[in-house]
Amino acid sequence: MPDFSCRLSDQIHLKTPIILASGISGNSDSLLVRAAKSGAAAVTTKSCTLKYRPGTDNPASSDWGCGLITNLGLTNPGVDSMVYLINAYRQKAAESVVPVIANIYADNPDEFVELTTKIKLAQPDIIEFVLPEYDPGLVAEITAAVRVNAGLIPISVKLSAICSHIGKVARKAQDAGADFITAVNPVPGMVIDAYAAKPFLSQGSGWISGPSLKPIALKCISDIYKEVSIPIIGMGGVSSGLDMAEMILAGASAVGIGSALYYRGYEAFTKILVEFEEFMNSEGYNNLSEICGKIWR
Numbered sequence: 145m146p147d148f149s150c151r152l153s154d155q156i157h158l159k160t161p162i163i164l165a166s167g168i169s170g171n172s173d174s175l176l177v178r179a180a181k182s183g184a185a186a187v188t189t190k191s192c193t194l195k196y197r198p199g200t201d202n203p204a205s206s207d208w209g210c211g212l213i214t215n216l217g218l219t220n221p222g223v224d225s226m227v228y229l230i231n232a233y234r235q236k237a238a239e240s241v242v243p244v245i246a247n248i249y250a251d252n253p254d255e256f257v258e259l260t261t262k263i264k265l266a267q268p269d270i271i272e273f274v275l276p277e278y279d280p281g282l283v284a285e286i287t288a289a290v291r292v293n294a295g296l297i298p299i300s301v302k303l304s305a306i307c308s309h310i311g312k313v314a315r316k317a318q319d320a321g322a323d324f325i326t327a328v329n330p331v332p333g334m335v336i337d338a339y340a341a342k343p344f345l346s347q348g349s350g351w352i353s354g355p356s357l358k359p360i361a362l363k364c365i366s367d368i369y370k371e372v373s374i375p376i377i378g379m380g381g382v383s384s385g386l387d388m389a390e391m392i393l394a395g396a397s398a399v400g401i402g403s404a405l406y407y408r409g410y411e412a413f414t415k416i417l418v419e420f421e422e423f424m425n426s427e428g429y430n431n432l433s434e435i436c437g438k439i440w441r
Contacts, residue, residue: 146424147431148417150185150398152375153298153323156243156269158185158398161432162388162413165379165400166190166247166272166302171220173232180233180242183413187233188245188400189226191274194259196222206344208335211354211381212403215347218249223262230266243269247302251276253289260293272300272326278307284320291321300324300377303368305331305360311371318372326377326400328364330357354403357381362394369395369437383407385419395437 150158163186169175170190179187199219206213220226226246234241246268250256256273263271271294275283283301290299301317303310305328314325330351335344343349361380368376378396382388383404391399404412429435 160185161398163398163400164188165402167402173229176233177237178410180237181240182410186243189247190220191247191249192220192223192226193249194223201346203345211352211356213335213350213352215345215350223259227266245270245272247272249274253286256286257289257293260290264297270298270300272302274302278313280316283313284316287317287320287322298323300326302326304329305364310364311367314368315371318374324375324377325368327368328361328380355381365394365396385416385423388420389423392435393439
């Protein structure tokens with residue numbers, strides 16, 4: 145059997161490379177526990193902000209045939225409640241506990257400093273943050289601020305495919321102190337109901353995830369891999385073992401899944417890992433380092 149252990153850093157050792165990506169499941173301690181018990185090697189909270197955000201009116205999500213489109217309006221309980229949620233997850237998971245990644249979002253550097261100071265009270269294993277925009281100077285400023293305030297907690301910058309020159313932006317984040325890069329976030333889009341002559345979502349536009357995002361994610365991960373020396377947590381449209389293999393071949397050290405839970409349920413973690421093992425065995429690979437970034441070697 146191949147060795148699936150994934151060492152992201154001296155502090156972060158995962159049993160396998162499969163992670164629960166940030167999403168609606170991360171708004172519930174019980175769902176984080178369910179993911180951990182279902183085979184996730186780490187779990188990520190939903191993006192949290194300084195204050196509670198109620199979200200958008202329904203319909204807020206739709207399966208449009210080639211993926212999902214969602215606009216939840218960054219609904220979250222706020223950082224103080226998220227600290228409680230993370231602690232509750234650890235207590236409920238007990239022996240099944242796996243590392244937790246706290247995802248945060250703010251509009252400016254000062255808010256990121258306050259968020260980081262608050263969320264680290266929960267002692268997450270990683271702090272992952274989503275940037276409001278991708279100006280290289282702002283990326284460096286926010287990353288440096290989070291790095292200083294996170295203390296010894298590793299940090300990961302989550303990038304979107306809408307970021308032009310994503311590899312160079314990732315390099316800016318690395319130079320400013322990022323320990324990892326997470327890529328990619330869903331991309332903006334719109335799905336229209338032609339018969340009703342209106343968009344499917346209440347907010348009009350939303351964010352595209354699922355199978356249609358995968359080719360975009362693979363290109364972004366490849367561009368990042370060629371620019372940085374820190375590990376990449378890849379995500380975007382992974383719903384099978386072969387999808388995972390492609391993402392690792394492109395340069396990801398670990399892989400997050402989110403929309404796969406919609407298509408395959410929480411069994412997706414074990415099913416994808418079994419399929420990935422079949423691929424590794426059929427191709428004669430023994431460990432992750434043999435295939436990580438192989439398309440560029």
